[in-house]
Structures are given as C-alpha cells and as structure tokens.
Amino acid sequence: MRVFRLLIVWLMLLTGTLYDSQITADIVSRVKEEYKAYGHSAVLEISEDLEWYVLNTEKGGRSRSELYSIHNDIPTILxxxxxxxxxxxxxxxxxxxxxxxxxxxxxxxxxxxxxxxxxxxxxxxxxxxxxxxxxxxxxxxxxxxxxxxxxxxVEVYDVNEQDKSMVFLQNNTLIDLDILTLRKKEMPVKEKFSWIRSSNNRIWTLDDRLRLSVGYKGDSKIKTIDLELPPHLEVFQKDGWQADIREDRYLLLPVAQRKKENKELADIFYTSLSYQYRKKMKQWAVCDIQEKKWQYLPREGDWYRTQKFISDSDFISYDVVSKNYDTIGTPKVDIQLHIDWGRREKHLKSPNTERSHFFYHKGLGRLLFFDKGRWMIEDVEKGMVLPVRMPESTNFLNDKESGLTDEPWDKVELINDETVILTEEYDLYSFNLRTSVLKKLTDGRAKNRQYRLIKEKDFSEASDWVTNKRKCQGQSLMVQFFDRSDFYSGVALITADGKEKWQVKEEAYIKNAKRLKNKVFYTSSFYNKPLKISLVDSGRSGLIRENTTEAETNAFRYSIFQYPDADGVLLDAVLLYPKNYKSGEKFPMVVEVYENKSRAITNNKLPKLNDGLGFNHMHYVHQDYFVLLPQVGFKVGDLENSVTSSVTNVMQEVLKLKDIDKDRIGLIGGSFGGYEVTMLMGKTKLFKTAIAGVPVVDLPSSYLTFGKMRNQPEYWRVEKHQLRMGKNLFDNWDSYLSNSPVYHMKNIDEPMLIWIGKDDDNVNPDQGRSFFIGLKRLQKKAVLLEYPKQGHNITDPLAAEDLNIKVWQWFDYFLKDNPPADWIRPML
The missing domain is CATH 2.40.10.480 (Thrombin, subunit H)
Structure with missing residues (x-):
C-alpha cells in the first residue's frame, strides 16, 4: 500500500497535477474571502441601570464597536x-x-x-x-x-465622590475644590506630602517623614502628628503610597521589614523558603491617631508575614514564604486573626486566605471556611470548629483539576444579616451563620440542571485592605441555570426560602447576565443560534436585539451525546457535522481534546484561519470534516489510563455513525491538550495522524523545572494542577514515568506534527523539542515547527495564520489524500 501511494505521488509530480491541488496561497485567499461573509457579535459592556450596552461585531475581517440603547436599534459607531x-x-x-x-x-x-x-x-x-x-x-x-x-x-490628589469634591497638591498649595460649583479653597504648605485623603469634612496628608496632618475643610487650623516607625520597619512605597484612613481615627500604612543592602554576587536560594523570599513583603501597620500610638506593628524579624483585612476593623496575618508554600497551588497556612485594629489576637483553625474560601461575620463572631472538600463553621471566640451538615448526595468541592485545588464552586454571598448562599455542584443552599441551618433552595440535581447566583453588583477585591463584606442580595434571588441534557440555559427568580416566582429558558446559552432589582439583562447564543440580547422584567421577557444576519452562517447539524468513562461516569461529547453532509457519504474527522471541549458548542464561533493554537473547529466544518469535541475523564495519578480509556470509549460511541470514515481520523490538542495528544498517540491506534501544540511530555523534568511565568518551581502544577499526579515525584517514580508521553513514544507509528513558541514562559519549549528529538531518534515520521518570538499562544497575526494553514495542509494530506504541501514533502 505504501509503495502504491508513493508511486501515485511520483506520477503526480511528473504530470504536475500535484501542485494544482495543493492548498496554495490562492486557495487560502479564496477561503478567507468566503469567511468574510460570516459575522459574530458580543456585548462588551452593560451600564449599571441596564439601559445601555456596547456591542462589538466582527465581519469581513473587520471589527467595530457600537453603542445601543435598549429602547431602540439605532447604533452609534464608537x-x-x-x-x-x-x-x-x-x-x-x-x-x-x-x-x-x-x-x-x-x-x-x-x-x-x-x-x-x-x-x-x-x-x-x-x-x-x-x-x-x-x-x-x-x-x-x-x-x-x-x-x-x-x-x-497635580502631584497627589484624592476624589471624594460622596461629597463631590477633591483635594490635591499643586505648586506647594493644598487645594480643596468643590466639583459642582468649582469653588476652591487654597492653603499654602511648606512641605510636600506623598499622600492625601478627604473624608467626613476632613483633609488628611502624610509626607515622606511620616508627618501626619489633619484639618477641617475651611479651617486654617492644622493638627500635626509626627509618626515614627520602629527601626526594623520602613514605608513600603511600591507603586506609590497606598495608605488609608478608617473611622477618621485609624491610619493604615503599608510597611516592610528593613533589610540590609544585599552585597552577595550570587542569587541565593534555600530549600526552607519559597522563591518569593527575596521580594519585599508588604505588611500593614495601624496607627490609632486619637491615642497617638501604633495599635499594630509587624514584629521584628517577621520577614514574610502579610496582612489582609476581612472586616472594617479585623484582619488576618499569615506567612506563605517560610513554610515553602510554593509546592502547592492554594497554600494552607497558620492564620492569626487580629480583632479591633489589632487590640486582640486569636489563632484560627481555618487554613485558607483566598477570599472565595471563607466568609467572616464579625457581629456573630463566626468564620465560615472551606477545607478538604467541605464547609466548616468556626466560633472565633471559643475556637470551636464544626462541619456544616451537608446531605450525602451533595458535592461542594469544585471539580477543577479533579478537586485537587480544594476549592468551592463559588464564593459565599450574603443575602441578609445572618444568612449566606453556598453553591453546590448543581444547587444553591442557604446557610444561617447563627443557627448553622443549611437549606436547599433549588432542585438542580434531580433535573440535571446546574444553578448559579446572578449577583446584583460585582464586588471588587483589588487590594488587601478591602473587606469581604458582600452586597446583600435581598429577599429574592436571581439565578441562572444550565441544563446538562441540551446545554441550554435560563434565568429564574426565587425567594430566599426557595420558591420560584418565574422562569425564562432560552434555546441557547446565556452569558453576561446582570441584575438590577427585578430585572435581568443577558445575551444568549449557541452553535445554531445568532446572538440575542434580552431583558427580563419581573418575569416578562423582552427581546432587545437579534443578529439575524448571523443566522445563515450557523445552519449546521450537530449532536450532543453522552458516553461512559472507565468507571461508568457519564461524560459529554459534541459531534459537529460537515457543512455539506449527506447521509451515506464518508467524511474524515478531527478530534480536538483538552478538558471539556464539548462546551465549545455554547459559543457561536466564526470560521477563521488565525487561531492562537492553530485549530478553529468551524473552519473544519466548512471544509467538510466531522469534528468531535469530547469531555475527557481524568483520574488522579493515572492520566495515562483514564485519558486513554475515556477517548477510546467516546470513539467507540461516535463511530456508530457509519458516515465517519474510521480510517481517516486525526487528533489535535494544544497545551494540556498537547499532553493528551502525545499520550494518546503512544497508547492507541485510533488516529491516522496527530498534531500536538506546546505540550508537556516528560513529567519528571517538568516537575523539576523553574517556571518563568509564575517565578517558582513547576512541581505544584504537576501535583495539583492539570497533570493531576496528586503525589510527590520521589514517592511515585513509576507512576510519573508511565504518565509521561515520552515513556510511550516507541509505540508511535503514525506521523505527527509538533509546534512550539520559542519564547513560551508557560510550558518550557524543551518539552515539545524533546518529544520531537525522541521521534527523530526512533526514526519516526514527524515535523517540528518552532515560532520565534512567540509564546504559549501564537499572537503574531502572520505567524498565527501560518500555523493554521500548516495544520490545515497537514490534515488535508493525511485525511483527504490531497497532495502534500511543499514543507511536508521532505518528511515523506
């Protein structure tokens, strides 16, 4: 067969027909011109009152943004x-x-x-x-x-939006300006200051010598306090001064431990410290201005302890450096709670500092925190911890990285003075912080439907002095749900005790849901549906806009199905049909793998040739390929077998459709998908060819690599992130080897294309190179593409198009028997 194929290629070379059928520049231009007819729209921003929105539209290779009112369809070009x-x-x-x-x-x-x-x-x-x-x-x-x-x-300034004024320093003059009337009051100052704040009719300033001045607006009398830090502390001034004043009494000052000048010629690292130890750690000092004393100061020699406010007057302190916490993604630490500006201290049982992992209620003295897959409630004063009583059928552990990150599904939301919302895999629960009563509000698990709370207003957590107070959601809760059966979603309003007032479901996937009282604004789209913009008011659904010009671009067939993994757990998969599909005809297929590619059907994607990972599934639908987008099942410590069995099972299910040519199936994946591709090619014979982008292929070497992107060792990613090993390399050598694609390279017989970005700071480019070198040493057929000045994604437009075209040419040669592009021929 191989000799016959080579003979055909040789004859085509002689006759010149080979070059006539290649994917040439002319063909690429024709396809790009065809794709210009297709449009895609997305809402970029929505006003707080839900009256205005900004719509971005891509069409014809151009992008434009327009402003719309919800009351008409008249655009304003932006x-x-x-x-x-x-x-x-x-x-x-x-x-x-x-x-x-x-x-x-x-x-x-x-x-x-x-x-x-x-x-x-x-x-x-x-x-x-x-x-x-x-x-x-x-x-x-x-x-x-x-x-x-x-x-x-202006040198320094502060805007007080509440009283509509601002204060600023200009040319040694302190100016207080009423923004509405433009009346101003000026006061000459002898010394420049680095920080200024306006609050409650007072003006506060602080200079480099820590001289704090305060005066009432309109009063020339200034009260001055000279602050002095102890010798072991200095002001932390990175990105300017970040001080704050609270209750017109407490000054929050960013400080750092004073270090001796580093005269070492070498960079020194220690196994006992995380790699962050060389950075100055920002800490907080609290000064009681009324008492003229430091209420809280970081201790001398406590180099790595930092603080985070969790209420108006209480904060936690913890050390994530000296315990070598860069070994894991979400560190568990010893935490001290400092109450009433540091007047009292309590040691917390909670090990989490991430705001999504805890909720503190100062008035009740309760701390709700997430640990080891469940919610716990701590009585701060008594130091007692009890688990929240959760029904056996519930799962509050987010399945991200198979639960290894130990995260909840969503952050806690306050709905009244003592009740919060907890998010489970399928359902929403109310939890009373005083009585510890947990109550289910939705019936999602029974309906195979996932519920999530629509917040009335997003909460900013931009700094470590922001408290974790939540906006009370009120007596009614706006929720969004996602049906696992058809991938459609909807919105509903339920009471605080779980009674549904109304429900609206779309035959599409809802995004951008934003609530204002009893109204909710959202967009919806799907693989077969153009963008719709809707506003639901008290259960009455109103269509604001529908992009009918997109409808003709999405009249393609698809199917959603489920298949079992090795343990019988049902997983989702989506099959996209070729544009010119006819029952009874054979078509090739490309399988794209990552974690859960099936959700891609909820997006209305444009066919393009500029994807940063080299693959656009709509392009292949247009080029008459089937495209399979599966959810892949993972087992901690055994991706080798769980990925292999998962993909084998989904292939058995999809090949029941006889119109798929089982001898012309290709595989593609980028990043973690590249890992899956390289593993599958060494473990199965399901695919005629495969393309792997920026893959990890050697777990031991990746484990012991220093990651440039996060500036720390990579072992946390291998243990606790997508690679899901779960255990230490040195206690699990054999498993690390068998879960490394390089370990199975000898079994690869099919040709492979590998590509990397030479400046990738996410995955070391040597991972992809080493896989190619192994294939070369084994005398397998492979091509390596190295893109200079590119990273984990190809962002340069010319380079991205080049990669997309090469991927297309590769698949067309191996899966459609089209003649090879010139760059492929040397491999043959």
Missing part, C-alpha cells in the same frame, strides 16, 4: 478602544488605541477625545472628572463635554 466602561447612568469612557481617551454623555450624545490616558469619575449627571495619573493633568467636563476647569500638574 472608536477603536482597548475596552469600554460605563460610569453611573450617564457617562461612557474608553482608552483608545491611538493613545487618546474617549468620553461620551449618554443623555446629550456629546462626545470628546482627550489627549492622553485618563481615569474617569462620574460626579453627577453634568460633571465628569478626568485624571491623567501619568502627567498629573486634571479636568472637569460638563454635560456637553466642554472643559469647565483644568489644572496644571
């Missing part, structure tokens, strides 16, 4: 920007790609472009404050976006 942001109900701002800042008043339709990069503050319906943090320039705009006031260079 300039090219990195992102868009609504400020209150009246303003829209955006940093433009030409370096300017775009401003728009939604009521007056006036717009302006400011030179430079500005941050915006919506002071009122007719006052917009814009601040350029780089140049120090500030300006106030009216409703027509005319400049009412403009400053020169």
């Amino acid at each position: 300039p090219e920007a990195f992102w868009f942001k609504f400020l209150s109900k009246r303003w829209l701002i955006a940093p433009l790609k030409n370096g300017k800042t775009y401003c728009r008043n939604l009521e007056t339709n006036k717009e302006s472009r400011l030179d430079g990069s500005f941050k915006g503050f919506a002071i009122s319906d007719n006052r917009l404050l814009m601040v350029n943090n780089k140049s120090g320039n500030m300006m106030i705009l009216d409703s027509g976006l005319s400049i009412l006031w403009e400053s020169g260079t």
Whole structure:
C-alpha cells in the first residue's frame, strides 16, 4: 500500500497535477474571502441601570464597536478602544488605541477625545472628572463635554465622590475644590506630602517623614502628628503610597521589614523558603491617631508575614514564604486573626486566605471556611470548629483539576444579616451563620440542571485592605441555570426560602447576565443560534436585539451525546457535522481534546484561519470534516489510563455513525491538550495522524523545572494542577514515568506534527523539542515547527495564520489524500 501511494505521488509530480491541488496561497485567499461573509457579535459592556450596552461585531475581517440603547436599534459607531466602561447612568469612557481617551454623555450624545490616558469619575449627571495619573493633568467636563476647569500638574490628589469634591497638591498649595460649583479653597504648605485623603469634612496628608496632618475643610487650623516607625520597619512605597484612613481615627500604612543592602554576587536560594523570599513583603501597620500610638506593628524579624483585612476593623496575618508554600497551588497556612485594629489576637483553625474560601461575620463572631472538600463553621471566640451538615448526595468541592485545588464552586454571598448562599455542584443552599441551618433552595440535581447566583453588583477585591463584606442580595434571588441534557440555559427568580416566582429558558446559552432589582439583562447564543440580547422584567421577557444576519452562517447539524468513562461516569461529547453532509457519504474527522471541549458548542464561533493554537473547529466544518469535541475523564495519578480509556470509549460511541470514515481520523490538542495528544498517540491506534501544540511530555523534568511565568518551581502544577499526579515525584517514580508521553513514544507509528513558541514562559519549549528529538531518534515520521518570538499562544497575526494553514495542509494530506504541501514533502 505504501509503495502504491508513493508511486501515485511520483506520477503526480511528473504530470504536475500535484501542485494544482495543493492548498496554495490562492486557495487560502479564496477561503478567507468566503469567511468574510460570516459575522459574530458580543456585548462588551452593560451600564449599571441596564439601559445601555456596547456591542462589538466582527465581519469581513473587520471589527467595530457600537453603542445601543435598549429602547431602540439605532447604533452609534464608537472608536477603536482597548475596552469600554460605563460610569453611573450617564457617562461612557474608553482608552483608545491611538493613545487618546474617549468620553461620551449618554443623555446629550456629546462626545470628546482627550489627549492622553485618563481615569474617569462620574460626579453627577453634568460633571465628569478626568485624571491623567501619568502627567498629573486634571479636568472637569460638563454635560456637553466642554472643559469647565483644568489644572496644571497635580502631584497627589484624592476624589471624594460622596461629597463631590477633591483635594490635591499643586505648586506647594493644598487645594480643596468643590466639583459642582468649582469653588476652591487654597492653603499654602511648606512641605510636600506623598499622600492625601478627604473624608467626613476632613483633609488628611502624610509626607515622606511620616508627618501626619489633619484639618477641617475651611479651617486654617492644622493638627500635626509626627509618626515614627520602629527601626526594623520602613514605608513600603511600591507603586506609590497606598495608605488609608478608617473611622477618621485609624491610619493604615503599608510597611516592610528593613533589610540590609544585599552585597552577595550570587542569587541565593534555600530549600526552607519559597522563591518569593527575596521580594519585599508588604505588611500593614495601624496607627490609632486619637491615642497617638501604633495599635499594630509587624514584629521584628517577621520577614514574610502579610496582612489582609476581612472586616472594617479585623484582619488576618499569615506567612506563605517560610513554610515553602510554593509546592502547592492554594497554600494552607497558620492564620492569626487580629480583632479591633489589632487590640486582640486569636489563632484560627481555618487554613485558607483566598477570599472565595471563607466568609467572616464579625457581629456573630463566626468564620465560615472551606477545607478538604467541605464547609466548616468556626466560633472565633471559643475556637470551636464544626462541619456544616451537608446531605450525602451533595458535592461542594469544585471539580477543577479533579478537586485537587480544594476549592468551592463559588464564593459565599450574603443575602441578609445572618444568612449566606453556598453553591453546590448543581444547587444553591442557604446557610444561617447563627443557627448553622443549611437549606436547599433549588432542585438542580434531580433535573440535571446546574444553578448559579446572578449577583446584583460585582464586588471588587483589588487590594488587601478591602473587606469581604458582600452586597446583600435581598429577599429574592436571581439565578441562572444550565441544563446538562441540551446545554441550554435560563434565568429564574426565587425567594430566599426557595420558591420560584418565574422562569425564562432560552434555546441557547446565556452569558453576561446582570441584575438590577427585578430585572435581568443577558445575551444568549449557541452553535445554531445568532446572538440575542434580552431583558427580563419581573418575569416578562423582552427581546432587545437579534443578529439575524448571523443566522445563515450557523445552519449546521450537530449532536450532543453522552458516553461512559472507565468507571461508568457519564461524560459529554459534541459531534459537529460537515457543512455539506449527506447521509451515506464518508467524511474524515478531527478530534480536538483538552478538558471539556464539548462546551465549545455554547459559543457561536466564526470560521477563521488565525487561531492562537492553530485549530478553529468551524473552519473544519466548512471544509467538510466531522469534528468531535469530547469531555475527557481524568483520574488522579493515572492520566495515562483514564485519558486513554475515556477517548477510546467516546470513539467507540461516535463511530456508530457509519458516515465517519474510521480510517481517516486525526487528533489535535494544544497545551494540556498537547499532553493528551502525545499520550494518546503512544497508547492507541485510533488516529491516522496527530498534531500536538506546546505540550508537556516528560513529567519528571517538568516537575523539576523553574517556571518563568509564575517565578517558582513547576512541581505544584504537576501535583495539583492539570497533570493531576496528586503525589510527590520521589514517592511515585513509576507512576510519573508511565504518565509521561515520552515513556510511550516507541509505540508511535503514525506521523505527527509538533509546534512550539520559542519564547513560551508557560510550558518550557524543551518539552515539545524533546518529544520531537525522541521521534527523530526512533526514526519516526514527524515535523517540528518552532515560532520565534512567540509564546504559549501564537499572537503574531502572520505567524498565527501560518500555523493554521500548516495544520490545515497537514490534515488535508493525511485525511483527504490531497497532495502534500511543499514543507511536508521532505518528511515523506
């Protein structure tokens, strides 16, 4: 057969027909032109009052953003920007790609472009404050976006949006400006200061010598306090001063342990310390201004302890460096709770510092925390810990990395003074922090439906002094659900005790759900559905917009099915049919693997030739391939067999469709999918060829590699992340070897294409190279593509298109018997 095929290729070379049928530049141009007819839209931003949205549309190789009101379909073309942001109900701002800042008043339709990069503050319906943090320039705009006031260079400033004023330092003058009336009060200052704050009719300043000054607005009397840190501490000034004032009494000052100048020529590392030990650790000091004393100071020599506020006046402190915690992804640490600004201390039983893992209620003295797959409740004063009584059928452990990260499904949300919402795999539960009563609110597990809470407003956790108070969701809860049977979703309103008031279900997948009281705005789309934008008000569904121009691009057949893994657990899979599918005809198939590719059907994807990992499933549908997108099953410590049995089982199920040519099936995957591809090719004979991008192939070497992206060893990724080994390399040598694709390379007989980015800081490029070198030494057929100046994804447009075309040419040669591209021929 091989001799016959070579003879055919030789005859085609002689006649010249080989080159006529290659995927040439002309064919690529024709396909790209065809794809220009297809459009895709997505909502980028929604206003807080749900009255406005920004819609981005890609079509014809171009991208444009438009502003819409929910009350009409009249677009306003917006300039090219990195992102868009609504400020209150009246303003829209955006940093433009030409370096300017775009401003728009939604009521007056006036717009302006400011030179430079500005941050915006919506002071009122007719006052917009814009601040350029780089140049120090500030300006106030009216409703027509005319400049009412403009400053020169401002050194430090603070905006008080509540009383609509700002204070700033300019030319040795402290200025207090009323943003509405533009009246200002000036006060000359002798010393410059580095930090300023305006609160409750007071102005606070702090200079480099730690001289704290405070005065009432309009009063020339200034009270000055000279603060002095102990010798072992210094002010932490990275990214500017980040102090804060609380209750008009407590100063929060960022500090760090004072270190001697490092005169060592070598970088020194210790097995007892994490790799972060060389960085200055930001700590917090608390000064009681009323008592004129430091209420809390980090201890001398406590180099690596940091603090995080978990209520207005209470904070935790912990050390993630000296215990070598870079061995795992989510460290479990010893935590001290400091109560009332550090006046009292309690040792917590909770080991978690991630905000999604705990909820602290100061008034009740209770700490709810997640550990070892379940929720626990701690009485802070008594030091007692009890598990939350969860029904046996429930699963509160997120299946991310097969549960190895020990994470909950979602963060805790407060719905009234003492009750929170806990998220389970399928259902939502209320939990009373005072009585410890857990109550199920939904019936998702019985309906094979997953419920998630729609928050009324996102909560920012930008700094470590932000508390973990949640916005109370009220007596009614807006929820979104996802049906596992058809992948469709919907929204519903339920009472705090679980009674459903109304429900709306879409024959599509819902995204961007945003709630305001009894209203919810959302978008929906699907493989067969164009983008829809909807607003549900008290259960009455209203269609705002439907992109009917997309409908013709998505009239393709698909099927969703389930198959069992090795343990009989049912997993999802999606089969996409060729564009020109006809029953009874044979078509080739490409299988794309990662973790759960079946969810890709919930997106309305455009056919393109610029995917950063080299594969766009819609392109292959258009080129008359079947595309299989399976969810893959994983067993901790045994990916070798769990991945192999999972993919073998899904292939047995899908090949019941006789229109799939079982002799013309290819496999592709990138990143973790690249690992799966290289493993499957050494363990099965299911595929005629395979393509692996940026793969990990050698677990022991990856385990002992220093990762550039996170600046720490990679063993946490192998043990606790996608590779799921679960155990230490040195206690599990044989398993690490058998779970490494290089261990099975000798069994590979089919040709493979491997590609890497030479500047990949996520996966060491030597992983992909070593796999190619092994294939070369074994005299297997393979090609390696190395893209210079590219990383884990190919971001350069020309390089991305080159990779996509080469992947296409590879599959067309091996799965359709089309002639090989010139770059493939040397391998043959």
